[in-house]
Amino acid sequence: MPRSRYFKYQAGAQLSVCGPDAQEFLQGQFSNDLSAMTVDQVVYGLWLNRKGKIVADSFVLRRGEDQFVLLSYFCGTAAIHERLDAYLIMEDAELEAASEGPRGISVWGEAAQARACAALGIELPSEGAFCEGQGPVVAFWGRRGAEPVLEILFLEGKGGAEARIEDVDACLAELGAEALSEDELAALAIEGKTPQIGRGFGELDLPQELGLEVDAVSFRKGCYLGQEVMARLHAMGRVRKGLRIVGIEDPTTFSQAELPVDLLDDAGKRQGQLRSVAYSKFGGVGLAVVSSGFDGACLRAGEVEVSLRREGDASDD
Amino acid sequence: MTEVEQVAAALRQLGAEEAQAQVMAAQLIKRAGQIAEERGIEKVAALAELLRLVKAGREGETHEPSN
DSSP, rough: OOOEEEEEEESSEEEEEETTTHHHHHTBBBBOOTTOOOOEEEEEEEEOOOOOEEEEEEEEEEEEETTEEEEESSHHHHHHHHHHHTTTTSSOOEEESSSSSSSEEESHHHHHHHHHHHHHHHOOOTTBEEEEEEEEEEEEEOOOOSSSSSEEEEEOHHHHHHHHHHHHHHHHHHTEEEEHHHHHHHHHHHTTTOOTTTTTTTTTTOOOGGGGHHHTTOOOSOOOTTTTHHHHHHHOOOSSEEEEEEEOOOEEEEGGGGGEEEETTTTTTEEEEEEEEEEETTTTEEEEETTTTTOOOOEEETTTTEEOOOOTTOOOO | OOOHHHHHHHHHHOOOOOOHHHHHHHHHHHHHHHHHHHHHOOHHHHHHHHHHHHHHHTTTTOOOOOO
């Protein structure tokens, strides 16, 4: 059973999209299918540019017939607003950007998740749905790595949200749940091969290069910005780069600000980029985007050697 | 001639049918108002830019924002 853990944070983005054409507009922009979405459902996906590169990611929550809210862990409100605003021409929809990202708490472990929901007076959401309580607060299943994580986000209010997060914090601490650090959060994402879009991953990347085509892209939904490239890559079957977990002796060699760092082979040829690093129970780890054609075991990032973990190597046992 | 009628006439010239042109015109004017408020520009300038985009789209030109 997953251990009880939690992480308090401020999300990067919150925007609301309202109006009779809101769903149709979002459907024409988002990489995932929103056409069958009903009220109280949540869908994760991406905002792409014309070339199919990732501009940002979002969880899209349908709060009402004509009312949606977009949330992102790391992408900024301004980036998503700019992307959508540029393509809102004739649809009857209005974008409203929150002045700052909402406060939230990520919770791992069934006991902790149940306790957090009980403390807030909301139900535990089912897969693909979200629950909303007074505040307003929303809870849905997030993407922080391989383990199921419950996201609880306070959509409005600053002081009030902080106080309620402290209430949840107290409940979880009483349960013996462990508070995670930023580094531990990054390690979970790396071990789960879950790229943090907006933090080291995004604008240089196609969804397929990050393994996001499985959960974040619909190949059946029809037209949206970036769809032509997605369809072509889907038909071709593969891309030239992919995500690889790497081992690093001392990950503190790199600060997040210094990333990305080029990964070179013995001949000095660039084979990829190291995008995120953390220190996990397995030692220093990183997540890199590496050329699919490279079949060696090691690459160099500056003076540091990184070892590429082979697919299928155990990481959680 | 009202604002909606003027814009609808422009849209008809671009090939829109009568009923469709009226709906599109009303929506373009509403959107121009939003943009004017957001960006602090004249509504007529916002409307001109939207009509330019509609024309470009009709001619098959792609539109990519600055990012």
